[in-house]
Amino acid sequence: MKLLEPGTEIDGFRVVDCIHAGGMAHIYAVEYAQPGRSPGFPMAMKIPRMTAGDGAENIVSFEVELTILPVLSGPHVPRFVAAGDLLRLPYLVMEYISGQTLQDWMGEGRGRCDTATIARLGAATARAAHSLHQQNVCHLDLKPANVLIKEDGTAVLLDFGLSCHAHYPDLLAEEMRQAVGSPAWIAPEQVVGVRGDPRSDIFAIGVMLYELATGELPFGAPTTSGGMRQRLWMAPVPPRRHRADIPPWLQEIILRCLEPVASNRYPSAAHLAFDLANPEQVLLTERSERLRGTPWRTHLKHWLRAAGMHYQPSPLPAQQIEDTPILMVAVPHADVTDATLYSLRQAVARSLGIRPGARLACVTVISPSASSTSDSQRSETTLHRQHMARLRQWAQGLDLAGHPVSYHVLEAGDVAHALVRYAANNHVSMMILGAATHGLQMQRFIATVPMRVARDAPCTVILVKQALPFEQLGQGFAG
Secondary structure (H helix, E strand, O other), X not given: OOOOOOOOEEOOEEEEEEEEEOOOEEEEEEEEOOOOOOOOOOEEEEEEOOOOOOOHHHHHHHHHHHHHHHHOXXXXXXXXXXXXXXXXXXXXXXXXXXXXXXHHHHHHHOOOOOHHHHHHHHHHHHHHHHHHHHOOEEOOOOOHHHEEEOOOOOEEEOOOOOOEEOXXXXXXXXXXXXXXXXXXXXXXXXXOOOOXXXXXXXXXXXXXXXXXXXXXXXXXXXXXXXXXXXHHOOXXXXXXXXXXXXXXXHHHHHHHHOOOOHHHOOOOHHHHHHHHHOHHHOOOOHHHHOOOOOOHHHHHHHHHHHHOOOOOOOOOHHHHHXXXXXXXXXOOOOOOOHHHHHXXXXXXXXXXXXXXOOEEEEEEEEOHHHHHOOOOHHHHHHHHHHHHHHHHHHHOOOOOOOOOEEEEEEEOOOHHHHHHHHHHHOOOOEEEEEOOOOOHHHHOOOOOHHHHHHXXXXXXXXXXXXXXXXXXXOOOOOO
């Protein structure tokens, strides 16, 4: 299909300019032809290539995107405007979002960003993927060209032609009889035909992190199905072998994303974003210390396992997220009774007990005045360490086996606002905090912290009333 000239009108839209001429589609900046009409944001029109020489996947991909894009919402996807008739002139009109793709970030140097930038870009991408998974959609074609970073640091995902929506027919699975995806970033389970697992997107993010860190692709750019199948049993060269200054926590995160078995990766993109945002609390395993490639005996073992492996269909993405949530407990540091600390611990224990793999974030909020009274930066650090130690001591009575846990001291004058903001920024699914001890008459006039949190939080909130077991009444309880 030849390029459209500026000024060309299509169904009430006027072509302004060609933004991108790719192998699967042409993208144009467009506006409404009718004077004075505007959606309130810039628009782009995507027209798929459908000449005799183009493959059937172009048509199917267009149909997939036409089905999925209109039902997506949120700040991590372009807003849908209109679509054209497949039989006459297929097109999609959507919001045009300015920014740089991760491919632009890598540039000619092919990666090797500094650690802070890698963590920031990776966390933004993971948050965008999590938003998609919450809507029961897996992208399945995440790669640097399809991740746009806005000026405010938010990531926007592009091109849903290979995506899968759990509540709609999977046209690609029905029409194609081969692995569908970009060879360098495709996950092992996609290679063998399993679609719809959100952890496939986590694998792709791991590939991008690896490339940002090392300038190399962990599995190269295979051109055959046999080349792509190698990732079912082959481990990549450890990033620190390419670049000695990569910190252990970053290698731990990257290699966990790239695990060939999906269940060994992060259970959700929110967990991945959490680790990237809190590198000092990443749980390190032997992955973090690897400096050499996997021995051939291990490769052989993995190959034999992969040969007999049968991938099972994945659960609904939203259900998988719900099964392994991020739980947050707000632990007060002042004016708190032993009964409240005990009751919070019991509530957290019950919640973790029925949610294997859930992550726990223990949070306390201190007043800025508490640190401003310090004589020096050193004493301020000491104050934070004291509160961190209190949080760790409080959590000692919990059975945390199989549960990643982290501790956070927030500094804010408005406790309720700080807790709500933390929950929103970290995709917390459930927050547990102590109920107010004021009487109902007082609460009619004062909006207590628990009341404000319950009103404003973007997640489920459990308010815990203080209670001590009978034998401990009058004896006190060690917090």
